[in-house]
Amino acid sequence: MNNNVIEVKNLTKTFGDFTAVNAITFEVKKGEIFGFLGANGAGKTTAMKMLIGISKPTSGKAQVAGFDVFTHAEDVKQSIGYMSQKFALYDDLTVKENITFFGGIYGLSRKRIEEKRCELVEDLGLKDIVNQLVGALPLGWKQKIAFSVSLLHDPKIVFLDEPTGGVDPITRRQFWEMIYKAAHQGTTVFVTTHYMDEAEYCDRVSIMVNGKIEALDTPKKLKEQFRAENMNDVFLKLARSPSPTLTNGNEVNTDKN
Amino acid sequence: MSISVSNISKSYKNVNALQNISFDVKPGELFGLIGPDGAGKTTLFRILTTLLVPDAGHATVTDLDVVTHYKAIRNSVGYMPGKFSLYQDLTVEENLHFFATIFGTTIEENYDLIKDIYVQIEPFKKRRAGKLSGGMKQKLALSCALIHKPNVLFLDEPTTGVDPVSRKEFWDMLKRLQQKDITILVSTPYMDEAALCDRIALMQNGKILEIDTPAAIVKHYPKTIYNVSSNNMYQLLESLKAYKHHYSIYPFGEFVHYSDKRTDFNTEDLKAYLESRNLSNINIEKTAATIEDTFMELAK
Structure with a gap:
């Protein structure tokens, strides 16, 4: 049995004559916490958009949760969870309403949503705040709830985009404990970030520089390989060359598909 | 000023x-x-x-x-x-x-x-x-x-x-x-x-x-901090939390920063305990406190 939840081979995306993602190849195993790193403009976002089925690759192959991102993008979307630091929950809805809303979006039955809600309230100790507007909650709470909401439909993989930026150190660690638990239960966790302290928590990390994966290993081995004290130093040694959006004068808009 | x-x-x-x-x-x-x-x-x-x-x-x-x-x-x-x-x-x-x-x-x-x-x-x-x-x-x-x-x-x-x-x-x-x-x-x-x-x-x-x-x-950090690592981070955290002598337990990348309540803490005791919880590749080493450790101690 193949134990890989993500399989990427020579995945490439070009915008005009600019190659945002240049033939990247990697695999991610079931239950692995995989860090996907790169400087601004290195191509992380473009690569992740292909993996979550919202951007078509120019060439190469990628299978996510057993589905081809090129031909079965909709199936990919059903099998993944996604959480971004920038947008995760609706501030104008209560915690309960957010759970119901996202449960509905993910196609869960009313009964299942109800079960999941009770489970979540119990696990996170939300009893006192379940009827409060999400906008009024501290950032740390929002992020913990957002992470749980992204797991409502028991996805095979959850994609996290800079999940703990700006969060206080204690809450950040509670968040990582939730991630460890999810991974322990078999969910694959794919973390995109340029916060190097987040990278230290991953089982393996890849570092993208100018559209290519220049390094891929456990944080420990990368630190040994680059004779660096921490992942920040590893990153600095690898990503010294500025990104293409900084060196040439032509603006490249990678937001367009 | x-x-x-x-x-x-x-x-x-x-x-x-x-x-x-x-x-x-x-x-x-x-x-x-x-x-x-x-x-x-x-x-x-x-x-x-x-x-x-x-x-x-x-x-x-x-x-x-x-x-x-x-x-x-x-x-x-x-x-x-x-x-x-x-x-x-x-x-x-x-x-x-x-x-x-x-x-x-x-x-x-x-x-x-x-x-x-x-x-x-x-x-x-x-x-x-x-x-x-x-x-x-x-x-x-x-x-x-x-x-x-x-x-x-x-x-x-x-x-x-x-x-x-x-x-x-x-x-x-x-x-x-x-x-x-x-x-x-x-x-x-x-x-x-x-x-x-x-x-x-x-x-x-x-x-x-x-x-x-x-x-x-x-x-100013009041305790000695140990870097603890093992083959399984999730089980390591769960086991440390269940260890009644712990003073603080914080994940720090590939390690857990652990400090103990006892003044006569012996790393061998902790190692034996973790082995009894079926953990392997256990490593316990003293490490220096960071700003983040101090911040968490003060913010507790």
Whole structure:
């Protein structure tokens, strides 16, 4: 049995004559916490958009949760969870309403949503705040709830985009404990970030520089390989060359598909 | 003192953004406010740059009172807000020219101060500010905040959302500015940047937890910390939590920072316990406390 939840081979995306993602190849195993790193403009976002089925690759192959991102993008979307630091929950809805809303979006039955809600309230100790507007909650709470909401439909993989930026150190660690638990239960966790302290928590990390994966290993081995004290130093040694959006004068808009 | 803050408080509706904050920043010092979102850093910056009036307490910047002498302060300080606040529709060059004119000076007059920074974005001087990358916006904002040769520079989370390469470049720039006799107050949520400041204030929920040099702050940590690792992080954490002698348990990347309640703690006991929980590849080694350890201890 193949134990890989993500399989990427020579995945490439070009915008005009600019190659945002240049033939990247990697695999991610079931239950692995995989860090996907790169400087601004290195191509992380473009690569992740292909993996979550919202951007078509120019060439190469990628299978996510057993589905081809090129031909079965909709199936990919059903099998993944996604959480971004920038947008995760609706501030104008209560915690309960957010759970119901996202449960509905993910196609869960009313009964299942109800079960999941009770489970979540119990696990996170939300009893006192379940009827409060999400906008009024501290950032740390929002992020913990957002992470749980992204797991409502028991996805095979959850994609996290800079999940703990700006969060206080204690809450950040509670968040990582939730991630460890999810991974322990078999969910694959794919973390995109340029916060190097987040990278230290991953089982393996890849570092993208100018559209290519220049390094891929456990944080420990990368630190040994680059004779660096921490992942920040590893990153600095690898990503010294500025990104293409900084060196040439032509603006490249990678937001367009 | 370049900046003197005494018993400042500020609240919004039912949030106490700042509670009785006091500290001083010496001339030429690089002083860091270190804390997560919601600590009150931005409120403090807005009070010191005269954009917000405190509910209670006093503050002076270059010996001028922030409430009564706000006009004089505005002329002598530079402020780089956390949110990009330049004119997106003006080009790089137009923004810089605009700020120079507002302050009654010219780009040429103080060019030597911004040269190091500005040369990096000068090739794009005809580009609109809104079209710049994050790192370039940050350099332009810093240039605009410096163009009138301020005595004090306020930088509110200048490196948030910026990748490690640009972050390092930015701190190198700050060190060079400091040598030009500019006092710098900078805030950051990144604990690893604390070590780059002369002195820091650790902040959380509107309060200052501690003020000192980064080296002195880590020395105050009350316990010996051990790096613990094993073959399974999740089970390691669960096992340590179930170990009744634990004082603190915090994941730190590939390790767990563990400290023990007992004064006669022996690592062999812990190792034997973890082995009894079916963990393998167990490694326990003493490690030095970091700013983050101290922050968590104080914030408990």
